[in-house]
Amino acid sequence: DAGVIQSPRHEVTEMGQEVTLRCKPISGHDYLFWYRQTMMRGLELLIYFNNNVPIDDSGMPEDRFSAKMPNASFSTLKIQPSEPRDSAVYFCASSLSPEGWGHIPSYNEQFFGPGTRLTVL
Amino acid sequence: LAKTTQPISMDSYEGQEVNITCSHNNIATNDYITWYQQFPSQGPRFIIQGYKTKVTNEVASLFIPADRKSSTLSLPRVSLSDTAVYYCLVGEGSGYALNFGKGTSLLVTP
Numbered sequence: 548d549a550g551v552i553q554s555p556r557h558e559v560t561e562m563g564q565e566v567t568l569r570c571k572p573i574s575g576h577d578y579l580f581w582y583r584q585t586m587m588r589g590l591e592l593l594i595y596f597n598n599n600v601p602i603d604d605s606g607m608p609e610d611r612f613s614a615k616m617p618n619a620s621f622s623t624l625k626i627q628p629s630e631p632r633d634s635a636v637y638f639c640a641s642s643l644s645p646e647g648w649g650h651i652p653s654y655n656e657q658f659f660g661p662g663t664r665l666t667v668l
Numbered sequence: 669l670a671k672t673t674q675p676i677s678m679d680s681y682e683g684q685e686v687n688i689t690c691s692h693n694n695i696a697t698n699d700y701i702t703w704y705q706q707f708p709s710q711g712p713r714f715i716i717q718g719y720k721t722k723v724t725n726e727v728a729s730l731f732i733p734a735d736r737k738s739s740t741l742s743l744p745r746v747s748l749s750d751t752a753v754y755y756c757l758v759g760e761g762s763g764y765a766l767n768f769g770k771g772t773s774l775l776v777t778p
Contacts, residue, residue, distance in 0.1 A: 582768070
């Protein structure tokens with residue numbers, strides 16, 4: 548498997564523009580997570596899905612952020628309108644549910660993509 | 669989720685053993701302890717997970733005392749390539765959300 552795939556790897560945009568980040572999870576994984584990383588706040592969870600359904604979006608900073616997962620192999624994180632303070636590295640990660648790990652139900656390793664570095668001017 | 673506290677940064681020389689301790693005083697009975705490693709310009713990657721006592725794999729060892737209020741990640745004989753940020757997380761091992769925070773930035777020098 549190619550691992551978690553994110554696109555684009557780098558995005559530079561101007562304030563007010565719409566930004567769409569994309570993620571393809573590892574095939575067969577039923578959890579998908581979106582994180583944001585900045586120097587100030589570290590790595591923060593924004594939202595996560597289980598079987599394509601959003602479970603917890605309490606980390607989404609405000610209404611300008613939205614995330615969708617139309618099917619098991621694709622998810623998007625959209626920022627509209629973008630602001631300079633949204634500049635960060637955005638990571639997508641996927642994971643199997645405990646049942647998927649058979650005799651190790653506690654195993655919850657998340658597999659991260661390479662990230663998208665977003666710069667809003 | 670139980671809150672964790674770990675040092676912001678650590679320095680080490682090549683060949684030394686590095687121990688990073690994480691405090692999690694409010695850990696719950698069902699919580700597991702997980703450590704991730706993040707190299708510059710990459711996403712975090714899983715290193716090790718444990719519930720109690722000691723766990724060892726090809727990368728590191730994880731020591732967890734009986735009260736489970738802390739844990740120590742041990743990296744034997746570090747090399748320059750072990751320079752990375754190390755995150756301690758506590759939470760139910762169910763694929764649910766984990767709080768990474770800022771982690772511990774380890775710098776290994778010659």
